[in-house]
Amino acid sequence: MADGIYRKILHARLRGQLSYRGSFLLDCLAQAIAQGGELVVILVLFNRITALGGFSVTEVLLVYALASTAFGMSDLFAGQLNALPMYIREGTFDVLLLRPLGTLPQLMASDLPLKRIGRVFSGLVVLGYALLHNDVVWTPWSVGLLLVTPVAGAVIFSGIWVLACSVCFWLVDGQELANTVTYGSNTFTSYPISVYSGWLRRLMAFVVPGAFVAYYPALALLDKTDPLGAPAWLGWVAPLVAALVAGLAGITWTFAVRHYRGTGS
Template sequence: MVKVYLKYLKLHLKSVMQYKLSFILGFISQFFVFFASYFVIISLFEKFGSIKGFTVYEILFTFAVVNIGFSLNEVFARGVDNFDHFIKAGKYDQLLLKPVNIFLQVLGSDINFLKLSKLLQSIVILIIALVNLDIDWSVFKVLIILNMIAGAFCVFLGVFILNAAYCFYTVEGLEVRNVLSYGGREMAQYPVSVFKKEFATFFTYVIPFAFINYYPLLYFTGRESNILLVFSPLIIILFVIPCYYIFNISSRKYLSTGS
């Protein structure tokens, strides 16, 4: 399985290398587009000192973690995000014919190296935030960052899979799907405690953003010392696995569009 995926990766890399200038221009333009999203945080904190007790570098830290996870999805799981193309164009039939796991084929169908630009910027912001935060470093603190990034990656992967699953019913991926993916990213950049109660509850128990941007943050910044919080992002697994099953069950509903 890994071998097949690596082959896909190589093919996509080769095709990108055919248009080097276009890639570089795209990379630069991604850089500017992403700039807008943390410019909001910087200019708001220029006016206000803190948001519900969180400082600018704490928010930049969650921003970076969430965006590292999100942009990893944009690079590697773009096929899942654009899944409606398979259904609309009838290409899903092709996937069914090949003796490789369907999900792997979807993942391999598109790898968007341009979004590495966002990933890179997010890592830079993470480093800036870490340098400016006053952290009592320990092994757990390093581990928690990795857990948070893995959690952020998984939670958005789950959302993208759900979006793909409902394309089996609607054929077209309506704009509604952006609510949980792009809208979700927008709000996951702030700890859920910033939002109103009903909202926060939904994004704790239904879409578990709280386990990547709130509970681990409490431990990381020293507000809580319960060691269990280090592993709180692992709860995301309880979210991703059902998403995958929903996708598989929905795929049985597939009727070819025949075009």
Template structure:
């Protein structure tokens, strides 16, 4: 029990140190916080611009599409805040900083996340939540207890899914140090993919990303369940409730990849 308390205290100390260092220059920190809203705002504006020239996108109205944008933005921005700093892993492997992390009596992954927790991104996560709330309120959803639960569970499952994706793609750097662009193409590309109805994509690309990698269960399928719409692609109605299961599978896969990568790592001195 005492050991567990000491571990928690150590993690708290890491978090406090990060908070102090990032807020030391308060004006700069506030500017960073406000500036980080930009990418999520851009996602929303892009959809609004598209609907300026069309009434429907892939068979969905603006209000229906904004539910998907809200689910995607809220999930990705929160995962990026909590786990996104793991994308610096290639630099840690290349410079040997990971060696120092591994010799400490703390979990390597929590240390890496807390060492570079980007507190400035909290504004992006809050704005993503705001977009989701506004989209759900304006979509004319016929609320039931089940849909109310899904409105809470779906974005949380999306956070777990994107978090697992960040960890899994970063783990590639244990074998291939210059893997950053590959990781970004999947994580940030996945964010862009989930901001639109899956029906706007076709063929193998849709099959690979939407269902092979599971991106359809971040926003598209939960949005169908919340809106009470049948899937134009023919999947059963229960698919909209599968987001937590898909997220757990993704998390288990990422955990296995991380453990394998750490065992494979032989430090910069080998």
């Protein structure tokens, strides 16, 4: 029954967005351009240098493309969580609690901004270019890795989104802190982690964990040794990491909702 309700809600949202196709296409283009901001930075950097963190321009583009595609997919389904602080401040979240549906699926289904497909499209275009200009040895394993990596990355990003936004149950105005983690992770994963140093790399690569979105899978696809000396098998564990992040996000969200007491206003 719940699945049917969600399908009806999403169908209504999508039908409304596609009613004005010209506006929809322009919105998709704007989203693609916005996602391409980091791409411009990468290209400008390689006008001055020949390698970045031990990676050539085409190799960096592969990392960027995998991360960009994953983030675009995550933003499409989990970006609605950015509205959580407003739900809490206005007391609208209490309405979600009264319905016989999960609060997290309700939030995620509250809107499905199809225009964010532009972000996914932008990443896929760069991914196609990067694959054509890198020496990838194609085997059934590498094809499977290529197909699974963006999905696993999207799950990791979405789990990070849930974890970061859960803070808003205790810090009602904690959206900026959440954005630092979510959108900051998008920027971080667009580059090889070898360009970072110290605590930032350890935090964003393994605690968050952004390195498994694109960096390690890209190394596996390129059959490239990690400049930092990490074992090669890390390139194949993104689905496991995604499952762990999703599980932790679910537990954290459930705990936060159970201890939610409203804003008192």
